[in-house]
């Protein structure tokens with residue numbers, strides 16, 4: 001499919017405003033919003049800014065339908081690598097799942113082949129429960145094959161606050 005001039009301009013703009021990090025993330029170096037996500041007025045200078053990661057998803061993956069969120073596999077809000085982004089209506093999904101008790105005993109994720117496996121949204125309520133029951137970060141991290149710092153971030157609520165906010 002041939003991209004239009006304006007689509008190519010957006011793609012070039014987005015890519016030019018990133019730096020690569022060791023995890024393969026494309027970390028946004030352009031304007032930031034107050035919540036840790038890149039925000040840009042590139043497409044509509046006269047209107048409000050849009051989120052850089054959403055614009056990246058639209059540019060490289062597909063258009064979004066109303067109500068879709070763009071979420072990060074890598075858990076880095078500033079990352080706009082389209083491979084790290086996935087669409088979802090997570091707030092509703094999570095709220096609904098918690099209400100129905102579906103998070104009580106989910107299977108642990110084991111043998112994940114991806115070398116940098118990160119936490120998924122579905123893991124967070126379970127991890128929060130384990131944290132509040134007094135388990136060590138290292139023990140939880142081992143089960144999920146992530147580093148203890150990742151669990152610590154959940155503990156400190158630096159990440160995944162959107163799950164907490166809807167719980």
Ligand SMILES: [Zn+2]
Pocket residue numbers: 024025026074075076079080081084
């Ligand atoms: Zn990333």
